[in-house]
Amino acid sequence: MITSLDALVHHRTLIMTLVLRELRARYRGSFLGFLWSFLNPLLLMVVYVLVFSVYLRVPEANYAVFLFAGLLPWLWFSSSLGHATGVIVGGGALVKRVLFPAEVLPLVSVLSNMINFLLSLPLLFLFLVLFGIPLTPWAASLPLLLTLQFLLTAGLALPLAALNVHLRDVEQILGNLLVLWFFLSPVLYPVSAVPAPFRPLYFLNPLAGLIQSYRDILFYGRPPEWPQLAFVAIVAIGTLWAGLKVFDRLRDTLAEEV
Amino acid sequence: MVAIQVQGVSKRFRLHRGRRYLTVKDFFVRGVMGGWRLAEGDEHWALREVNLEIPQGKTMGIIGANGSGKSTLLKLVAGILKPTSGVIRVLGRLSTLxxxxAGFHPEFTGRENVWVNGILLGLSRQEVRERFDEIVRFAGLEAFIDNPVKTYSSGMYMRLGFAIATAVDPDVLLIDEVLAVGDEAFQHKCIGKIQEFKARGKTICFVSHDLGAVEQLCDETLWLDDGQVSAIGRTQEVIQQYRTRVAQEEAMALRTLHERASASEEPQMRWGGGEVTITSVVLKDSLGQERYLFESGEPLQIVLSYQVHSPVGDPVFGIGIFRKDGLSVYGTNTAIEDLVLPPLKDGGQVAVLLERVDLIEGEYLLDVAVHARDGHPYDYRSRALTFAIRSKMRDTGVARLSHRWILPL
Structure with a gap:
């Protein structure tokens, strides 16, 4: 636990350098470059709006913006995990041949996807303006949500990346789980669509409270539900603690198994 | 002061049977059938009970056959791998070659990779900035530093990697076989850099198959054999022991090879009328011992045994030495040298004594033949055997011509 946290502080220059490299690599050599970070969520949004708002008629005013406010944090979460899981196996040469703090790699995945998320936020604000939805001061609690989501995502990314070194199909299994997780989180539909008796169970999913809160502060312009958010915070910190413990257990064997 | 201390270190690797990796699926399948324990694979002890102390400022060579645990030991000292048992202590800042x-990203320019790699190896931004020009100059890549490294040749890649790793200015430097890659000029540059480190009192641990380089650079040498310390001490002595052992093993191997070759004669490699046949070919050293590995410059005797099936009047015996690539190194026969043999009947032996076999290091093939003076072959045995020459000298070409240097006084 201490070693991992210590490493994070100690290696912040390295982490920032690698995050920058990651982002530049992503946008280099592609014609649209930086626009890709907009294009992917936009295309997804168009398809979902077509299916759920036009075909299925989900009764939600301004569905496109509603959806986008939940889709962006989800994409940060899912692409972070998807990318981070394979990152130690993929970074084999580094882990095997250089004395390299392996925990840096999954964190770089989470951080670079966070920056991607931040870069696509202006697009969400543009939609809010276009649809005439006012921003309220509650939007200022965004950093709190970012912090919670970062802790939660990092807490999952670290053990997954390390486990994938030992059990190589973790990556595939995660891919399937993420699809299920997506539908169990309130991205496409409002929480109000979940029958009331199911809700206590439903909110055991920390992403439910988290995505709901993003929507509260950005889309509805109201305060988040604090008890729910407190629960998310407890889960996030608990996950990170457990994740670091798992990672520390596996750390010493990574170099020989990669 | 001891810079590197290795105490009773052992390292065990697990090998997963059949396949390299386990999966969650395996875990469940085996779990259901085998009581929820990850099935243990085969074990391999890469190192056993290794003890080593390197005093500050000394250069330690590590030699041994492939798979003897040299690289594992180095990775343990580097902290990349953790020992299964035992303790390792390293004093000061460490850098590895x-x-x-290893951390280069092919899409990025040399410049960007220097930054990322420098920071990866533990430099601060400030330090990278200060040392940047020197790194590029040492690598000789001034003209290419803004090209993506995927456009670099492997030599350029290595030079840049070496330049960054040595720019870290470590107290302890671990080097594994980096001299094996890169051209001669680069190797000289590397050796120069390593010597500079030595002169500045850095501690160096040097793994190499290049015994010449080990002799040149190392104060002491450790010989690892199958994960255990076979010898440790003054470089010359350890290398001498190692060479002797390697020579013995090679001689054994060549002997088996030779026996196998004589057992399974390939027909197209042997032709002739069969009036006289060469029944065996052996090489002997000055003591008359059968041997197939010689030091360059030793006496070597080729002994041919023959059997006469129908008497012939004008026999000529010949030998030819070839390099593995087919180059004829030397060939002669009794007719060329105006020797007249008596008519042959029954069987007997003919031998050629090469008083000094001054070939350069390598493996050689021997052809032997007996034929008529007009060229009609009785028995021609092509590639009758393989032998090897070892040399301490690193001269090049085919043979070592007898010579001496006349130097200014």
């Missing part, structure tokens, strides 16, 4: 350019 294990895999040059």
């Amino acid at each position: 294990i895999e040059l350019g």
Whole structure:
């Protein structure tokens, strides 16, 4: 636990350098470059709006913006995990041949996807303006949500990346789980669509409270539900603690198994 | 002061049977059938009970056959791997030349990679900035530094990796076989850099198959054999022991090879009328011992045994030495040298004594033949055997011509 946290502080220059490299690599050599970070969520949004708002008629005013406010944090979460899981196996040469703090790699995945998320936020604000939805001061609690989501995502990314070194199909299994997780989180539909008796169970999913809160502060312009958010915070910190413990257990064997 | 201390270190690797990796699926399948324990694979002890102390400022060579645990030991000292048992202590800042350019990203320019790699190896931004020009100059890549490294040749890649790793200015430097890659000029540059480190009192641990380089650079040498310390001490002595052992093993191997070759004669490699046949070919040293590995410059005797099936009047015996690539190194026969043999009947032996076999290091093939003076072959045995020459000298070409240097006084 201490070693991992210590490493994070100690290696912040390295982490920032690698995050920058990651982002530049992503946008280099592609014609649209930086626009890709907009294009992917936009295309997804168009398809979902077509299916759920036009075909299925989900009764939600301004569905496109509603959806986008939940889709962006989800994409940060899912692409972070998807990318981070394979990152130690993929970074084999580094882990095997250089004395390299392996925990840096999954964190770089989470951080670079966070920056991607931040870069696509202006697009969400543009939609809010276009649809005439006012921003309220509650939007200022965004950093709190970012912090919670970062802790939660990092807490999952670290053990997954390390486990994938030992059990190589973790990556595939995660891919399937993420699809299920997506539908169990309130991205496409409002929480109000979940029958009331199911809700206590439903909110055991920390992403439910988290995505709901993003929507509260950005889309509805109201305060988040604090008890729910407190629960998310407890889960996030608990996950990170457990994740670091798992990672520390596996750390010493990574170099020989990669 | 001891810079590197290795105490009773052992390292065990697990090998997963059949396949390299386990999966969650395996875990469940085996779990259901085998009581929820991850099935243990085969074990391999890469190192056993290794003890080593390197005083500050000394250069330690590590030699041994492939798979003897040299690289594992180095990775343990580097902290990349953790020992299964035992303790390792390293004093001071450490840098490794294990895999040059391991962290390079092919899409990025040399400049960007220097930054990322420098920070990866533990430099601060400030330090990278200060040392940047020197790194590029040492690598000789001034003109290419803004090209993506995927456009670099492997030599350029190595040079840049080496330049960054040595710019870290470590107290302890671990080097694994980096001299094996890169051209001669680069190797000289590397040796120069390593010597500079030595002169500045750095501690160096140097793994190499290049015994010449080990002799040149190392104060002491450790010989690892199958994960255990076979010898440790003054470089010359350890290398001498190692060479003797390697020579013995090679001689054994060549002997088996030779026996196998004579057992399974390939027909197209042997032709002739069969009036006289060469029944055996052996090489002997000055003591008359059968041997197939010689030091360059030793006496070597080729002994041919023959059997006469129908008497012939004008026999000529010949030998030819070839390099593995087919180059004829030397060939002669009794007719060329105006020797007249008596008519042959029954069987007997003919021998050629090469008083000094001054060939350069390598493996050689021997042809032997007996034929008529007009060229009609009785028995021609092509590639009758393989022998090897070892040399301490690193001269090049085919043979070592007898010579001496006349130097200014």
